[in-house]
Amino acid sequence: MAASQAKALGKLLALCVTAGVVLAAILFPYVGGMGVAANRVSDTIAAVPADLVAADLPLGSTILDRNGQPIAYLYDQDREIAKPEEIPQHMRDAIVGIEDHRFYEHKGLDTQRSLKAVGGFIANESAGGGSTLTQQYVKNYLAFVVATDEAGRKEAMAHSPARKIREAKLALEIERLMTKDEILVRYLNLVPFGGNVYGIKAAARTYFDTTPDKLTLPQSAFLAGLVNKPSTLLKDPVQGLERRNLVIDRMLATGFLKEGPAAADAAKKAPLGLVEGRNNRPNDCGNLSGGTTTGFFCGYVLDYLAKAGFSKNQLKRGGYVIKTTMDPVATEQAKKAAENQVAKNTPGIANVMAIVEPGSDKHPVRALVANRDFGVDASKGQTAYRLPSTITRFGAGSIYKVFTAAAAMEKGVGVLDTVNVPASYTSPIYKNGGKAYTVTNDSSAGDTQMTLQQALAKSPNTGFVILEERAGLNNVVDMSVRLGLRDSMQTVNSGGEKPDPNAKKADQRISQEQWVKDSKIGSFTLGVTVTSVLELANVAATIVSDGKWCPPSPIEQLTDRDGKPVTVNEPSCDQAVEPGLARSLGQGMSQDTISGTAAGAANRMGWDGRQMVAKTGTTQIHQSAGFIGATPNLAGAVMTFSDGDSPKPICDGARPTLCRTGNIYGGKVPAETWFEAMKPLHKDIRPVPLPPGDPKYMG
Template identity: 25%
Template sequence: MAKKKSKKKQNSRRKKGSSKKSFSVIKFTITAGLWVFFFGLLLTLWYAKDLPEITANADFGKKTSITFLDRTGKIITRYGGLQGETVAVFDLQPHTVHALLATEDRRFYYHHGIDPIGIARAMVVNLMAGRTVQGGSTLTQQLAKNLFLTHERSLKRKIQETLLALWLEREFTKDEILTAYLNRVYFGSGAYGIDAAARVYFNKPATQLNLEESALIAGLLKAPSRYSPRNNPSLAKARTKVVLSAMADAGYIRKDQAEAEFSLPPMPYIKPKANYLTERYFTDWLMDIVPKYIGTVSENITVKTTLDLDLQKKLEARMNDMLAQNTDRNVGQAAILLINHKGEVLSMIGGKRYSSSQFNRITQAQRQPGSAFKPFIYLTAFQQGWDEDSPIKDEAVSIGDYTPKNFDDEYLGDTDIKTAFIKSLNTPAVRLIHAVTPERVINTAQNLGISSPLRAEAGLALGASEVSPLEMTYAYNQISNRGKGYEIVGIDEILSADETALYKEKGASARYGDSGNYKKLIKLMEGVVEDGTGRNARLPVTAAGKTGTSQNYRDAWFIGFTDDYVATVWMGNDDSTPMKGVTGGSLPAKLWAQVMNDTMRYGNQHDHDPIGSGFFEGLIDALTGGDDDNGTKNDRSSSSKERSRTYNQ
């Protein structure tokens, strides 16, 4: 009996102990839950403090777009979004609205901005799939993110998105929310809003979309580029079938409608060729110019440009082929600018691949031009009475601590201006700038369009001061026009959405100097191509130009012109590391000749004076004759060890 009582007491103690433990667990759970709740509440309140400012600064307006066309009307690129008409949800066909709801938010008209059932369903589907295949965000949440927030993935952004969705549901009706969503969401191919998408993909307004077209457009929202019929019709069709099945599952259409065969618009998928997107260097440059002409862009506009897109892609391929064939020469970058004599840009290639580097080496780079700067010195000398036959010494010279040299220390002794220029001799150029003074040379360069700071020193003779390829091209064009300089332009006309002209290029020009002195200089520059350092730039027509190589092969230039075109070719490395023996008379001159040959084939498209008779019969596909690096030995600007550090920083 005593034992039984003892066992009962022990069992009673165990039950009490177990009860205490259970109570402790419950107490801890409740306490922890309360702390989590209060912490979450405080965190939500903390993040909510920014909402008044966010909603006040919301952009409810349409995104504006700027479409750039080349000189033949081809679309180059588009910045911003292509907008169609604003459409209300009740203006659309029911199946168009149902296609969207079936794929994006079936319970849209039943929740209050947040859908717990949808979130739970997405969690189950994602757990079963082992990856994220379905989202739990409602259309209201997506609109809140589109209107107010960035695409940053963070707890703060998600909490604010949830609070803003609740605010939208309180302030607006369901139809107003859905209308706003349909007019702002991105559907690919630059189309923002369902009406723009309908016009891009089907050339009709959104109010006229049929069932299959509506399903295709709704299916784009998951991945606009991947499911675009322009990029991959087979994936687009498969995605459309998924949407139709979802519509049948939601009860919007019959099963036989979802399973019916349909055809997509004829947009065959063509595997794209290698695209370096170099035309974006040109349009980026213009994006900074457009507001200067028309002010703030507040509507969709079209910019008609001077670029020849087909020629741009041809020259882009030429340049990258040459770089690929000379990887052993350590040429990291190259750039090309091609204009006609009116200053219109036909091609601007600011680097070998825009996707890798958006730095425009034509407009933004500051590089030493080497001997390509010498025309400014010789033009200054002609203005002061020198002539091509004027004698000048080619022998070692020292000006202060500056002791420039010719390549291999080879000197001609007594020579003349013509020979010194054509052979790009260094010491005569230094003697000449000392005679005419650096200040006067700087004045000449500035009058020809050089706006970069130039140092008044003897080293200026060999291009020691940095300049941009854009301003060098302008200066050479003024030389080719015998003193008449045209502003380098890329815009022909800017049109509003209703095709009203907002701006029209007038082609302003300015003149500097006597044309006779330019004729003397042009004759010397023709000699450079015919019998000097630029022989690799020879063409079947008369051409003039100048090579330029900075110290230790850090920069290599060829700039030249024909009767119709001016082109600059630059090669080098962004970090100014030396190339391996690349002079202006080697790869740049060869590429320049290819550029000009390709350009002259398209000459009848560019509104210039006709090419001389017999040109096409004489035109050749490959370059004729020319030297490799021969004849360029004195083109490389050199100086003493004492000065080299200064000129190459």
């Protein structure tokens, strides 16, 4: 067969198929028993018509700080819903004039338009597309609303008789159920306008930095033309101008520009006027102005909501407004302090802080910061790891002695009771790799005994290992969970294995909690297990909340696209320890900033002397150090640790650096960071004394 004959035959087949599709679409809703093929098409769209009429379009979510200011937008499609009254008549006329000038005459299908398109194809001429605006609405709805991935989108856009039949049938249904104005408004809110911009409201903002109601005639004409081939027109201003002017000419020719030729000529002379650089809405954590600081908090919000059953994809399409507990002032002060103490570009050293507000029914998270900026450019001191809220690879050192003290108090040890603190102590209970477990004190000024309150301030290792024996290791571990380490202690310990040798290797990995208990890790009181800065801050909040633990919540309120509140399934608060024990423990921790390991930092940073609970901590080879502290108003924790690929000890000189031996302590950079951040935050808060201890626990 000659090539010309084959080409003619192909065009004839195309005409037959198209004509058959149109006929099938007209008859399909009214004719039964069309066979297996038709049934398959019907099955794929059985439940769609109602959705096409009433279902919500994908809409991104907005994350706000506690003052209602945006800190992030999340979207799969950058869309804002324009109300009917916000869309000017010339925008409606422009899209109808260029895409479907018989829109107000047909019932969803335009047979003349479809056959003309095929005729143009056979004659090698362009006669425009064969789909009506209603059919285009169906196609875009199936592609950008029903389809949730690229494969589904391609299937919805596929050029096939089955798709044409589906679109035609649904177009007829829509025209029966909706008015023309309703179809047009939904179309303009649905269709893509290039890039990730969907709907007329986002398009007006992105390309002209305006709102739909303020669009001019030439701007409306450009946007109407953009729907046809956005990528080409946005790249080439000359083609963009030509396309805009074509739309204006078509509006005039089809009677949709009632102002007449003079208005058309004036509109065609107007410059294109696109916003330079595009006014796209930033997407995801860290991309809004200031996001390098707020990105850590935003990331925690996503993690927290995921645990509550809200997936990120759901947030990107559900149109939620998430008002968080983030305090921009606390965030700014904490960020400033973290960077002042350890510059953001310091190689291998992170300085991380979390601030939580105490309370009897909620513990709102106020700030999550690091000396690092949130981002992906390490050369600029950025990291995408959620440093303040995830589990760090290092321990918090002697901060964990707080758990030992609390567990010992439940066993009858009073805050003012005397405890033994020998210079060296070998435990008869705990082992170190099968050998005797011996601990020594860095410095105890020759003391061999002191009160528990003094011990919490001066932090002798030996005394707390002895107390751990008395309280029972399991009870100390349980206390750490009760007071706040609820995720940290459930983290899988890669070195711990179950005793069952027949278990699969993947099943042998156990939690930190179980590993410490099973292996009798006596050094737990010295803070050797991985931890979370946020959970440490919440431990301090629990202590000054009369022992009431609440989840460190970043959520103030969640509302849907209609402004209606949505319930977030958060863990309920519980009484971790008796109020009397918590108050007494607070009194026990009240001397660290006065005569203990944090006193120097408090003096250097000009702390006002108000009462607070505090505890410092340092790991054995100085790869990390930490500080927790709380007033009745605010609680916080700081950890300074080696965050490079090859962790090294940290030396605390004029500026912290990585070194061979290390000399950093919790009473240095971590405590100084805490005081620098918290001092201005307490400036206008009247000092409130810590509540007195319960005689039952004071001794």
